[in-house]
Amino acid sequence: MTSLKNQSQITPIIGLQWGDEGKGKGVARIASKLKASDLIVRFQGGNNAGHTIWYKGKSYVFKLIPSGVFGRAQIHLGAGMVINPGALKQETGVIPKGVSFLNRLSISPHAVLTLPTHILLDSISEKAKGKKKIGSTGRGISPSYTDLTLRRALRVGDIFEPDFKKRYIALSREHKDTLQKVFNYKVNKKDTKEYEKNFWDGIKFLRSLTIVNSAEIVSRALSGRHKVIAEGAQGTLLDVRFGNYPYVTSSHTIAGGVSTGLGIPPSFVGGAIGILKAYVTKVGEGPFPTELGGKRSAIWCRDKKFVYEKEKFLNPDQNSRDEFEQGIALRRLGFEIGAVTGRLRRTGWMDIPLLHYAMKINNATQLVLTKLDVLSGFKEIKVCMDYIINGQKIKEIPFDLSRSEIKCVYKTFPGWKGKLSDYGGKLPKEALDYVKFLEKTLNAKILYVGTGPEEHHVVERYWR
Incomplete structure (x- = not known):
C-alpha cells in the first residue's frame, strides 16, 4: 500500500435515515460520471435491502449488485457482505443483455454465504418472537452474520475447496438441530427444495466470477488516484450498534463500516455523501418520533x-x-x-435531531436530497427541530428512543403550487426556501435535489 499522500480516498454514500432514502439513484448518478478505472464497492449487508434504479425508462431493484451496474466503473461485492448465491445469480439475470457487467464484477473471498437453512432460521425465529418481533426481512442475514461470530460460517473462498459440500451438509445439519431443539420445528425437504436448487446453481455461477480481496482491489484503485465509491445499504439508524437498537439490521451501515467491511485502514475513508429523503420513512417495528x-x-x-x-x-x-x-x-x-x-x-416528517446525529457519526460533508417532488400538493410541510422529553426541550437524541416519550417541536413551511416538473428544471421559491433551510440547519451543501424517479430527474446545485 502506498502512503495516503499519494492516493485518493474512498467516498462513502450513506443513508442518513432508516433506509429507503434513494441511495440507489444517488450512486447511479455518481456512477454515470465515473471512468472504467474507477470502482464502486458494497461493504455490508446482503439481499435484505433493495436499491431502485431507473434505466432507459424501466425500473430495476438491485439487492446485491452495486447500483453503478449501468455505468462503466468496476463493481465489487466486499468482504463485509453476506451473499445468497442463488439470489445473486437471479439478480444478474434481469440486467439487459446489452449491458456489459460480468467482466467488471468481482467478489471478496471473505464474504459470508447465506445457506437455505439460514433463511429458515431467520423466518422461524422471527415468527416465534410474536409481538416482540423486530421486523426482519426473513432473508437469512442475521443467522449468516451470527455464524461468522460463532466461527463456523462458510465464505465465498470456501467454494473452491474440495470439502465444501461436506462442510455445507454439516452446517445445515447444525441449523436443523437448532430449529428442532429451540423452536420445535422439524425441517422437511419441501422447506428447502427450491432454496437448495437455487443455492447450488448460484455456487456454480459464483465459481465463474472474479474473486479478489477487497483490500487489494480498493488499494489498487486508490493508489492510481482513481475514484472509489462505497455504496451503503439500509441506513444509519439501522446500524447494529449505533442505530435504534434492537430495531436494527445485523451489520455496520455507517461510514465506519467501510473500513472493517473492506479490510482497509480508516485513513483511506474520506468524508461521506449523506442521502436524505425530503420526508422520513421506516419499515418494520421500533420508534419513529415524527x-x-x-x-x-x-x-x-x-x-x-x-x-x-x-x-x-x-x-x-x-x-x-x-x-x-x-x-x-x-x-x-x-x-x-x-x-x-x-x-x-x-x-x-423530516427529523433534524436524528439527521444531526447521523451526519456527525458518518462525517457527512455533502448531502443529496431525494423525492422532494413527492411533497408537491401539501399545503404545509413540517420539520421537527427539537424533542421534548420529560418537559425538557433537547436537540440531542436520547440513548434509547423506544424508552422515551418524545414530543416533536415543528417548524412549518408553506407548500408550492403544481408539480416540480412544471418549473423547467428550477425549484419554485417555496421549495428552494425549504432546501436552503436544510442546508443552513445541517451546515452542509445539498449537491442536488431529486425531483422524480429517474437519474436525470434532478435539480443540480453544487454538482461537479
Whole structure:
C-alpha cells in the first residue's frame, strides 16, 4: 500500500435515515460520471435491502449488485457482505443483455454465504418472537452474520475447496438441530427444495466470477488516484450498534463500516455523501418520533398490506386534518412500499435531531436530497427541530428512543403550487426556501435535489 499522500480516498454514500432514502439513484448518478478505472464497492449487508434504479425508462431493484451496474466503473461485492448465491445469480439475470457487467464484477473471498437453512432460521425465529418481533426481512442475514461470530460460517473462498459440500451438509445439519431443539420445528425437504436448487446453481455461477480481496482491489484503485465509491445499504439508524437498537439490521451501515467491511485502514475513508429523503420513512417495528398517525400508523403498517390499504383509502387526502390519512397519502404519493418485502413503509416528517446525529457519526460533508417532488400538493410541510422529553426541550437524541416519550417541536413551511416538473428544471421559491433551510440547519451543501424517479430527474446545485 502506498502512503495516503499519494492516493485518493474512498467516498462513502450513506443513508442518513432508516433506509429507503434513494441511495440507489444517488450512486447511479455518481456512477454515470465515473471512468472504467474507477470502482464502486458494497461493504455490508446482503439481499435484505433493495436499491431502485431507473434505466432507459424501466425500473430495476438491485439487492446485491452495486447500483453503478449501468455505468462503466468496476463493481465489487466486499468482504463485509453476506451473499445468497442463488439470489445473486437471479439478480444478474434481469440486467439487459446489452449491458456489459460480468467482466467488471468481482467478489471478496471473505464474504459470508447465506445457506437455505439460514433463511429458515431467520423466518422461524422471527415468527416465534410474536409481538416482540423486530421486523426482519426473513432473508437469512442475521443467522449468516451470527455464524461468522460463532466461527463456523462458510465464505465465498470456501467454494473452491474440495470439502465444501461436506462442510455445507454439516452446517445445515447444525441449523436443523437448532430449529428442532429451540423452536420445535422439524425441517422437511419441501422447506428447502427450491432454496437448495437455487443455492447450488448460484455456487456454480459464483465459481465463474472474479474473486479478489477487497483490500487489494480498493488499494489498487486508490493508489492510481482513481475514484472509489462505497455504496451503503439500509441506513444509519439501522446500524447494529449505533442505530435504534434492537430495531436494527445485523451489520455496520455507517461510514465506519467501510473500513472493517473492506479490510482497509480508516485513513483511506474520506468524508461521506449523506442521502436524505425530503420526508422520513421506516419499515418494520421500533420508534419513529415524527410518524404521521403515531401508534395507529405503526400498527396499520405492521398488519395491513398495500392492496387492502388501496381499497380502504381510494384517494387519501394529503391535506387531511387526520394525520393518519396524511401519512397514507404520503405513502401513496411516494410509493413507499418495501422494495424487498412489499411491506408498507411508515411515513413522517423530516427529523433534524436524528439527521444531526447521523451526519456527525458518518462525517457527512455533502448531502443529496431525494423525492422532494413527492411533497408537491401539501399545503404545509413540517420539520421537527427539537424533542421534548420529560418537559425538557433537547436537540440531542436520547440513548434509547423506544424508552422515551418524545414530543416533536415543528417548524412549518408553506407548500408550492403544481408539480416540480412544471418549473423547467428550477425549484419554485417555496421549495428552494425549504432546501436552503436544510442546508443552513445541517451546515452542509445539498449537491442536488431529486425531483422524480429517474437519474436525470434532478435539480443540480453544487454538482461537479
